[in-house]
Amino acid sequence: MRQAVGRGGASGTVCVSPAMLRCQGLRKRYGDRTAVDGVSFSIAERECYGLLGPNGAGKTTTISMLCGLTERDGGEITVDGFEGGSLEAKSAIGYVPQDLALYPDLSAVENLAFFGQLYGLTGKELHARISETLELVGLADRGKDRIGTYSGGMKRRANMAAGLLHRPKLLVLDEPTVGVDPQSRNAILETVGRLGIAVLYTTHYMEEAAKLCDRIGIIDDGHLIAEGTAGTLIGAHGGRDKVHLACDPAELDALASACRELDNIHDVREVDGNLELTTDHGPAVLPTVVGVAARHGIDLTGVEVRTPNLEDVFLSLTGKELRD
Amino acid sequence: MIRVIALNELRRRLRDRSVLIGCLAAPLLMAAVLGFSFAGGGAPVAVRVGVSGASQQLVAAAVQASQLPPGVSVVRMTSEQAVKTAVADGQLDSGVAVFPGRLQLSSLLIPIVDPGATHTPGYDVVTKGTSQVGHEYAESVAAGISSVLYAGKVAHGATIDSATVTIKTQNVGHGGKVNLNFFAPNIAVVFLFIGSGLGMRSLLMERAAGTLARITAAPLRPTQIVLGKLLAIFVTGLATIFVIWAVTTFVFGADWGNPLGVLLMCVGATVAMCGIGVFLTSLAKTEQQAFGITLLVGLFLTLLGGNLLPSGSLPDVFQVLALGTPNGWALVGFGRLDQLREPATSIIGPFFVLLAIALVTGGLAMTRVRRMVEP
Numbered sequence: 001m002r003q004a005v006g007r008g009g010a011s012g013t014v015c016v017s018p019a020m021l022r023c024q025g026l027r028k029r030y031g032d033r034t035a036v037d038g039v040s041f042s043i044a045e046r047e048c049y050g051l052l053g054p055n056g057a058g059k060t061t062t063i064s065m066l067c068g069l070t071e072r073d074g075g076e077i078t079v080d081g082f083e084g085g086s087l088e089a090k091s092a093i094g095y096v097p098q099d100l101a102l103y104p105d106l107s108a109v110e111n112l113a114f115f116g117q118l119y120g121l122t123g124k125e126l127h128a129r130i131s132e133t134l135e136l137v138g139l140a141d142r143g144k145d146r147i148g149t150y151s152g153g154m155k156r157r158a159n160m161a162a163g164l165l166h167r168p169k170l171l172v173l174d175e176p177t178v179g180v181d182p183q184s185r186n187a188i189l190e191t192v193g194r195l196g197i198a199v200l201y202t203t204h205y206m207e208e209a210a211k212l213c214d215r216i217g218i219i220d221d222g223h224l225i226a227e228g229t230a231g232t233l234i235g236a237h238g239g240r241d242k243v244h245l246a247c248d249p250a251e252l253d254a255l256a257s258a259c260r261e262l263d264n265i266h267d268v269r270e271v272d273g274n275l276e277l278t279t280d281h282g283p284a285v286l287p288t289v290v291g292v293a294a295r296h297g298i299d300l301t302g303v304e305v306r307t308p309n310l311e312d313v314f315l316s317l318t319g320k321e322l323r324d
Numbered sequence: 325m326i327r328v329i330a331l332n333e334l335r336r337r338l339r340d341r342s343v344l345i346g347c348l349a350a351p352l353l354m355a356a357v358l359g360f361s362f363a364g365g366g367a368p369v370a371v372r373v374g375v376s377g378a379s380q381q382l383v384a385a386a387v388q389a390s391q392l393p394p395g396v397s398v399v400r401m402t403s404e405q406a407v408k409t410a411v412a413d414g415q416l417d418s419g420v421a422v423f424p425g426r427l428q429l430s431s432l433l434i435p436i437v438d439p440g441a442t443h444t445p446g447y448d449v450v451t452k453g454t455s456q457v458g459h460e461y462a463e464s465v466a467a468g469i470s471s472v473l474y475a476g477k478v479a480h481g482a483t484i485d486s487a488t489v490t491i492k493t494q495n496v497g498h499g500g501k502v503n504l505n506f507f508a509p510n511i512a513v514v515f516l517f518i519g520s521g522l523g524m525r526s527l528l529m530e531r532a533a534g535t536l537a538r539i540t541a542a543p544l545r546p547t548q549i550v551l552g553k554l555l556a557i558f559v560t561g562l563a564t565i566f567v568i569w570a571v572t573t574f575v576f577g578a579d580w581g582n583p584l585g586v587l588l589m590c591v592g593a594t595v596a597m598c599g600i601g602v603f604l605t606s607l608a609k610t611e612q613q614a615f616g617i618t619l620l621v622g623l624f625l626t627l628l629g630g631n632l633l634p635s636g637s638l639p640d641v642f643q644v645l646a647l648g649t650p651n652g653w654a655l656v657g658f659g660r661l662d663q664l665r666e667p668a669t670s671i672i673g674p675f676f677v678l679l680a681i682a683l684v685t686g687g688l689a690m691t692r693v694r695r696m697v698e699p
Contacts, residue, residue: 070698088543090544101537105340114328115538118325118328118542118544119543
């Protein structure tokens with residue numbers, strides 16, 4: 001049975017569609033350095049898969065092998081049933097590189113016309129696709145302008161349009177929002193969200209991955225160290241909620257003693273002059289904590305509930321932060 | 325797909341005007357410099373050149389091949405000593421003493437591509453040191469003798485008429501245009517090399533710009549990408565040499581020789597230079613490396629092939645080595661057309677040598693094609 005997969009997989013939607021991309025044991029070495037070491041994952045039709053990891057983790061190298069840009073030293077790739085790197089596999093992929101890959105001296109239409117022709121599009125079909133794709137990325141009114149005159153965000157959208165033009169079955173986006181203003185970032189994310197095709201999305205922005213991707217693979221030092229929906233990853237590796245309370249320092253010990261008496265509070269400790277409570281569900285215990293403080297005549301000057309996120313998952317799995 | 329990539333390359337080069345500069349402005353400028361330098365019509369100068377050791381038939385053919393300007397007389401002398409005496413006495417401005425026994429194929433090749441040769445083993449140019457013009461015309465006559473002998477039109481052992489003859493040349497030459505005929509294709513070949521060598525840097529520039537990654541990700545074979553680039557460079561290279569040919573011919577009156585032969589030589593030279601260009605680019609990892617390699621090899625080939633320094637002024641071994649260069653062979657072909665006035669069929673040899681050079685260098689480059697297109 002085939003099930004449509006929604007965007008934003010924190011809910012833990014299970015994907016049962018056939019695999020559009022299947023990678024098994026990918027390996028790539030550059031001299032003595034192993035950039036990718038035994039990476040395996042698959043992406044179903046219409047699934048958005050996020051490859052999350054810091055710079056230098058192996059994301060771009062993995063993508064380069066998938067798209068046939070770099071020869072792999074080991075492992076297997078199939079795209080839509082075709083051997084990775086074959087012309088058929090390449091035809092099924094829409095590649096949006098990390099850097100702007102357009103000719104600044106040519107207009108968006110001229111750029112798209114060239115790249116469209118490389119995928120066999122010609123004549124009226126080519127022109128129709130160009131109009132349609134420019135409309136999709138919100139550049140229909142600037143199509144005849146040279147790319148060199150575009151803002152950074154517009155260039156990124158045009159960059160994505162070139163990858164979408166031939167209606168690929170698998171869209172590969174390599175950090176498409178790096179250095180992009182918030183408005184353009186949202187436009188890109190919205191566009192990706194409504195495509196309805198398989199997407200491989202690499203990023204080191206955890207919020208993007210959590211918002212956009214049905215499943216996420218966490219990659220570090222060339223290894224895929226965890227995989228699942230954002231919800232399952234956080235549940236398994238993110239740890240517990242933290243409630244931070246601020247009050248008069250003279251009353252901190254009294255507040256700590258009162259909180260230790262509460263159910264569902266696993267740990268109470270002083271952190272940077274504030275009180276940090278560890279609990280399974282911060283929002284649920286917060287009213288109780290505030291009530292206890294009031295009963296003891298303690299004025300809370302600040303309250304913050306922090307739920308674990310993918311950053312915590314990465315920290316938990318690697319012992320280091322998801323750095324830029 | 326090759327055509328798509330080539331057209332895109334040409335469109336971008338038109339858009340950034342580099343093709344206009346490389347294929348039109350620069351060749352026009354160079355043609356103008358050559359034309360004004362060599363095709364100016366100065367007043368006829370009365371010069372007498374004596375020749376010994378050659379038959380009347382050979383001298384007549386050599387004068388024809390040399391295309392000497394009006395006012396230059398060539399006198400056949402009975403011996404080397406007679407030439408030297410006449411030059412010393414001022415009866416002659418200069419002379420050429422031919423030594424048939426010393427004429428060899430390797431020495432004969434040089435004057436064909438290099439009318440300015442001053443040292444060849446087949447003859448001595450006799451001058452007093454006071455007449456530069458006389459010296460140069462004597463060299464032209466010597467080059468003509470070698471050209472004619474090499475072409476096999478007159479055997480150097482032909483019957484020698486003992487009577488001294490004077491050959492008036494008023495109607496056989498067109499002044500400095502003989503130099504223009506020589507230098508125009510010569511410099512055009514240099515332009516070709518620069519254009520094709522540096523043109524292939526486009527691949528490396530696209531790698532740096534990121535567009536190569538997108539092209540490589542498309543359903544194309546690496547060879548299609550490289551051949552597309554090469555096609556664009558071939559077209560621009562051909563345009564470059566055609567502009568120089570047209571301008572020097574129609575504006576300055578140069579005569580490159582048989583048009584079909586010239587056309588074939590232009591194609592052959594352009595293909596060979598494209599082969600060299602793609603081979604050199606395949607050795608480089610960055611645009612800067614390609615630039616350096618191309619300039620270095622270009623300068624080396626230009627010097628060795630005889631484009632800048634007359635190969636006749638180099639040691640004998642280098643004169644033969646010139647024929648190991650594509651530009652050397654291009655000059656041989658063009659020389660047969662513009663100096664020997666030979667038909668198009670005469671350049672079949674050089675033409676196929678140039679094609680072979682293109683195949684070998686291009687083939688070597690294609691063994692590295694995957695690496696060339698890897699982003």
